[in-house]
Amino acid sequence: MKVMIARLNHETNTFSPVPTPLAAFGNDGPAFGAQAYEDNKGKRTAMSAFIDLAEANGASLVTPVSATAYPSGRVDAAAYRTLCDAIVAGARGCGAILLDLHGAMAVESTDDGEGDLLERLRQQTPDVPIAVALDLHGNVTPKMMANADVIVSFKTYPHVDMYETGEHAGRSQFGWLNGGPRPAPCAMP
Numbered sequence: 001m002k003v004m005i006a007r008l009n010h011e012t013n014t015f016s017p018v019p020t021p022l023a024a025f026g027n028d029g030p031a032f033g034a035q036a037y038e039d040n041k042g043k044r045t046a047m048s049a050f051i052d053l054a055e056a057n058g059a060s061l062v063t064p065v066s067a068t069a070y071p072s073g074r075v076d077a078a079a080y081r082t083l084c085d086a087i088v089a090g091a092r093g094c095g096a097i098l099l100d101l102h103g104a105m106a107v108e109s110t111d112d113g114e115g116d117l118l119e120r121l122r123q124q125t126p127d128v129p130i131a132v133a134l135d136l137h138g139n140v141t142p143k144m145m146a147n148a149d150v151i152v153s154f155k156t157y158p159h160v161d162m163y164e165t166g167e168h169a170g171r172s173q174f175g176w177l178n179g180g181p182r183p184a185p186c187a188m189p
Contacts (some may be wrong), residue, residue, distance in 0.1 A: 001096065003123060004063075004064065005062070005100075008067050008101055009069070009105075010025075012071070014106050026066075031067070046165050046166030046169070047098075049164070049166025050098040051110070057177075064089065074106050077109040097121060101117075103134035103135055103144075103150075118132070131169040133165045139186065153173070
């Protein structure tokens with residue numbers, strides 16, 4: 001099975017008038033393809049847990065992008081489009097999608113960056129399971145709930161459980177793919 005794993009994290013401060021450009025995602029900008037894999041393999045991120053689980057399940061991996069920016073103003077619309085286009089293109093032909101997102105990304109063109117990305121993925125891959133790991137500071141929107149099969153957030157601050165959150169979301173996804181019960185999304189206060 002081919003599995004797409006990507007990371008796109010930004011906690012937006014909508015009070016900041018300065019947009020977040022593509023170059024802000026990483027020390028040298030976002031990592032694409034094999035570099036996205038290398039930047040996360042063996043780390044303690046949710047994406048790292050996804051990689052470990054996918055490899056343990058014998059999946060072939062597609063890692064189109066890993067992009068994380070420090071909290072700042074709205075994400076530049078062109079930067080958002082570039083990152084999301086890479087993720088959507090990477091999902092083509094995959095049997096599962098695992099995303100390490102923040103949950104509080106606002107873009108110049110939308111207040112729901114993650115929801116819009118998930119909606120695009122769902123439109124392109126209506127029958128492919130989508131699992132998401134989120135920061136606990138994220139805002140789970142109705143659009144996110146409608147377009148993801150599994151959403152799990154960190155439980156600690158400081159975020160010492162990023163890897164464990166990825167494991168939780170990933171185990172739910174792979175359990176289902178391996179014949180277990182389909183996750184039933186529900187919102188809990």
